Amino acid sequence: MDRTSLSGSMLACPTHSNDPAIRFIEEALPRSSPSNIEYTPALEKAMDDSYYLIYRGAIHIFHHISRLHEMFGPYGSDLILGDFPDRDNHVAPCIDTDKGLSERSQTLAAIYEHISRAQKIFRTCEQVTAPEPPGLCECSLHLALVFSQVALQKTKKSDDRSRRLDRQVELLSERAKLPGFETDLNQVVVICREMLAYPLERAQALQLVQRYVESLLSRFDSFHDTADLEEIIPLLQQYADDPAGEFRKFRAMLCDARCKLFSLCGGGDNLVFAISAIQCLLLSPVWDNEWHNFDKERLQKGRGLLALLFQRQPAAEMDQQHGIALLEVYREMLRLPYRMMRVGMDLHLGLPRLVGAQGLASEVFEHALLFSSPEEAVEMLEKSRDVFWTQTLRLRSSFDDLPRRLAERLKIVTPKLESYIHMMYSTNWKGKNDRYQQELDVLRRTQNQFQSLAAEVRRLEGHAHFMADPDFPFSSLALAAQKGPVVILAATETSTDAIIIRSPTSGAEHLVPRRMPFKRLSGLSSKLKVFNTRSRNGTRNGMGDPSHDSADVDDIARSGRPAVRLGGGQLLNILWQEVVRPVINALGYQKAVGRDRPRLWWCPTGHFMSVPLHAAGDYNGAGDCCSNYVVSSYTRSLQALSNARQGLESILVSDLKALLVAETNAPNLIPLPNVAKEIAIVKSAIPSHAIIPLGGEPRSVESASVETDHSTKMQDAIEALPQASIVHLACHGDQRDTNDSATHYASEALQSGFCLKDGTLKILHFLRLGMPRAFFVFLSACESAKGDETQLDESVHMAAALMFCGFRSVVATMWNMDDLDGPEVAKAIYTELFKGGPFNPDDVPYALDAAVQSMRSRDLPPSRWATYVHMGV
Numbered sequence: 001m002d003r004t005s006l007s008g009s010m011l012a013c014p015t016h017s018n019d020p021a022i023r024f025i026e027e028a029l030p031r032s033s034p035s036n037i038e039y040t041p042a043l044e045k046a047m048d049d050s051y052y053l054i055y056r057g058a059i060h061i062f063h064h065i066s067r068l069h070e071m072f073g074p075y076g077s078d079l080i081l082g083d084f085p086d087r088d089n090h091v092a093p094c095i096d097t098d099k100g101l102s103e104r105s106q107t108l109a110a111i112y113e114h115i116s117r118a119q120k121i122f123r124t125c126e127q128v129t130a131p132e133p134p135g136l137c138e139c140s141l142h143l144a145l146v147f148s149q150v151a152l153q154k155t156k157k158s159d160d161r162s163r164r165l166d167r168q169v170e171l172l173s174e175r176a177k178l179p180g181f182e183t184d185l186n187q188v189v190v191i192c193r194e195m196l197a198y199p200l201e202r203a204q205a206l207q208l209v210q211r212y213v214e215s216l217l218s219r220f221d222s223f224h225d226t227a228d229l230e231e232i233i234p235l236l237q238q239y240a241d242d243p244a245g246e247f248r249k250f251r252a253m254l255c256d257a258r259c260k261l262f263s264l265c266g267g268g269d270n271l272v273f274a275i276s277a278i279q280c281l282l283l284s285p286v287w288d289n290e291w292h293n294f295d296k297e298r299l300q301k302g303r304g305l306l307a308l309l310f311q312r313q314p315a316a317e318m319d320q321q322h323g324i325a326l327l328e329v330y331r332e333m334l335r336l337p338y339r340m341m342r343v344g345m346d347l348h349l350g351l352p353r354l355v356g357a358q359g360l361a362s363e364v365f366e367h368a369l370l371f372s373s374p375e376e377a378v379e380m381l382e383k384s385r386d387v388f389w390t391q392t393l394r395l396r397s398s399f400d401d402l403p404r405r406l407a408e409r410l411k412i413v414t415p416k417l418e419s420y421i422h423m424m425y426s427t428n429w430k431g432k433n434d435r436y437q438q439e440l441d442v443l444r445r446t447q448n449q450f451q452s453l454a455a456e457v458r459r460l461e462g463h464a465h466f467m468a469d470p471d472f473p474f475s476s477l478a479l480a481a482q483k484g485p486v487v488i489l490a491a492t493e494t495s496t497d498a499i500i501i502r503s504p505t506s507g508a509e510h511l512v513p514r515r516m517p518f519k520r521l522s523g524l525s526s527k528l529k530v531f532n533t534r535s536r537n538g539t540r541n542g543m544g545d546p547s548h549d550s551a552d553v554d555d556i557a558r559s560g561r562p563a564v565r566l567g568g569g570q571l572l573n574i575l576w577q578e579v580v581r582p583v584i585n586a587l588g589y590q591k592a593v594g595r596d597r598p599r600l601w602w603c604p605t606g607h608f609m610s611v612p613l614h615a616a617g618d619y620n621g622a623g624d625c626c627s628n629y630v631v632s633s634y635t636r637s638l639q640a641l642s643n644a645r646q647g648l649e650s651i652l653v654s655d656l657k658a659l660l661v662a663e664t665n666a667p668n669l670i671p672l673p674n675v676a677k678e679i680a681i682v683k684s685a686i687p688s689h690a691i692i693p694l695g696g697e698p699r700s701v702e703s704a705s706v707e708t709d710h711s712t713k714m715q716d717a718i719e720a721l722p723q724a725s726i727v728h729l730a731c732h733g734d735q736r737d738t739n740d741s742a743t744h745y746a747s748e749a750l751q752s753g754f755c756l757k758d759g760t761l762k763i764l765h766f767l768r769l770g771m772p773r774a775f776f777v778f779l780s781a782c783e784s785a786k787g788d789e790t791q792l793d794e795s796v797h798m799a800a801a802l803m804f805c806g807f808r809s810v811v812a813t814m815w816n817m818d819d820l821d822g823p824e825v826a827k828a829i830y831t832e833l834f835k836g837g838p839f840n841p842d843d844v845p846y847a848l849d850a851a852v853q854s855m856r857s858r859d860l861p862p863s864r865w866a867t868y869v870h871m872g873v
Helices: 003-011 020-028 041-068 073-078 098-123 135-154 158-175 184-196 202-223 226-240 245-265 268-282 286-290 295-312 320-333 336-340 347-357 360-371 374-383 387-396 404-426 433-458 474-481 518-536 569-587 606-610 638-645 674-685 714-723 746-751 763-767 798-805 822-833 843-857
Strands: 486-491 496-501 509-511 599-604 631-634 658-662 726-730 732-734 753-756 759-762 776-780 809-813 868-872
Touching: 041 098, 041 135, 098 135, 098 158, 135 158, 158 184, 158 202, 184 202, 202 226, 202 245, 226 245, 245 268, 245 295, 268 295, 268 320, 295 320, 295 336, 295 347, 295 360, 320 360, 336 347, 336 387, 347 387, 347 404, 347 746, 360 374, 360 486, 360 496, 374 474, 374 486, 374 496, 374 509, 374 638, 387 404, 387 798, 404 433, 404 763, 474 496, 474 638, 486 606, 486 638, 496 569, 509 569, 518 569, 518 606, 599 606, 599 638, 631 843, 658 674, 658 714, 674 726, 674 822, 714 759, 714 763, 726 822, 746 759, 746 763, 753 763, 759 763, 763 798, 776 798, 776 822, 798 809, 798 868, 809 843, 822 843, 843 868
Parallel strands: 486 599, 599 631, 631 868, 658 726, 726 776, 776 809
Antiparallel strands: 486 496, 496 509, 732 753, 753 759, 809 868
16 A cells, blocks of 8 residues: 555544534634633533544544554554544543543543654655644644633542643643644643642642743743743752752753853853853763763753854854863763763664764864864864764773783673674564563673673772773874874864874874865765765766766666766865865875875765765866875774774785675676676685685686676675685675664664675674684775765764774775776785785775776776775774
């Protein structure tokens, strides 16, 4: 069944606006606040008729929701409603008693809640286009208020009256969210004041104060009367210093009130009070334990409050004192993502929890550059990125610096924990509920063991941050520049900031290239994405710029779709003029060729991660370009580059083992005839004794002809990978991101991988592997260094996964690659690597650059060669 048509039938109201009962609700009741209703027989009959009409309409809608449940399974119990039996003989509670009236009100309110939730869920699904809320949904809320008010007027007992006043406040507060009903908040405030005059138990009084303050805050949002805030602040201030957990929301609301007052009125004193309130919310030591299960909410609240302050006064316009205070707030915020994704957490939870931290890195970096040193800005930027990889890698720590007893216990627990985390995520548990629960219990016990040991270590002197948020001092981060400069790039609202680290002892140099603010960079990145999409759909000349990338419809991209040239001349020229050339000039580099050119490592952030900095240049005529001056490599972070260099030794040809993984004809994908040629070229360059044999491969180079089908089974590859020092993967690549699933779930990126005959070799598989011999991997597949564009700060792509496994040097692709080009690029790299003598890490990037230069010399368009990147040492 078509989902769109089903959505329409589900949300279509079975009632009609000409029905007298519905017309009564829509015209007579909603627009007047039901504070005092004259209860007549005519009104009673209209209420009774309207109740049954809405109930029957709700049953009709819920029936369709239950049919949609199979299509939208992830929403589960939210849509399967047991409270409303699908039968025509429903008998409502008696309308003659205050109790029956109240029960009917609750049923109507539940109808509104469930239908509203369904509309919200389906509206977020691209497959379903939900219409505007139907009349029945809002009518159920209006009628719920009428029943509630009449019940209240009939109520005699004080306890019942207090409870029903509270219910009336809930309903009015909900209706005040609808357009045109904001004045309901006035009645909410009046009722709350009346109730606060009664003697109440402590818990009930606190709940009422909270609702009262929430209504005043909502009324301020609608009418911007500072009198509401001036009433809230002293009321909440009396609770702000109480460490009891029940006052957490009060402190958060005090932050709201202080920040909203500054946002509306400005003023230095209001700003000081607002910052102090945020510091109290985020920084006070007592909150560390109190907020243990609220780290995500804590981060979202803090970022939202800061955004409110900056709307009134941008950070660049603040004085030093206020800027430094806010820098402390940011410093505390950086702890929260590490708490949101604790070491040893279930694998499917980490990335989704980190979604709320996206963009924090650029905020922190920009603020630190304004109010601190470039070195501290680098420290804070490094801490705010790659949290997923940092926390995942920590389970493989050595623990050698810990007391022997603790180290030995951790070395037993952590491999077991890592194994169970991966097993629980990757196993299909359908029909195995009992075993799933048993294994889950084991995982939880192992997690508790690990957390208990970690807490014990943190109590030791000098280990307070064990498995907590890490410290990255600039002196250690700068070691990434041992072999050449590292350039960090980040786009702000107004410009681009570049940090150049020339050497481990040179400090950090802040450079502001011309123009290229965030919006401009985002636009360029979006264009590139659009052009890639057009390419996949088989459109010619998607770029439409002067480079005129001609397309051959027979060309094949290794993403499973026809390849069409992007034509990147204009984009690459903009990057050259506005970003890359200023950096080259600042470094003082001159034109050179071959190995006379120095190496340069780019460390891009945000949307810079999706543009080809290495290929920036003016390619019209005798124009200038980046590769005339340097040979470029990338690193996702300074720490990742430093880790790749640790323990790196020269590798002799006699010691290496090479694994060749290839697939020419994956199921349901376009065949890749040039993969066979590519594998033959690689085999001809590598000594035969060094190649790890796999089942089904040709036994000799001669038999590995262009016509030969190459296939590698997933299990064969997984078993051989730990032995390999060199890996070559030639096949279709499948980079997944959040938008690739119906649920838009953030861990979708972990399903990215390489398409083989019997399945996809996924990032998940690589995360399980230890590869002690790993040195170089060539990912000859599409989008192997692209990543999830919705989580750019986390770099979750195939190249990063291989570096996680231990590979020091990676060649990968930023977007589609052409099947025709794989053999040429592979020949250039492997001929250079196996020219004799020990491997030099510099051989790979220079060899890749030579292959790219060859492609350029034949006037191939940028989309053919700019996709190739080198990452690592």
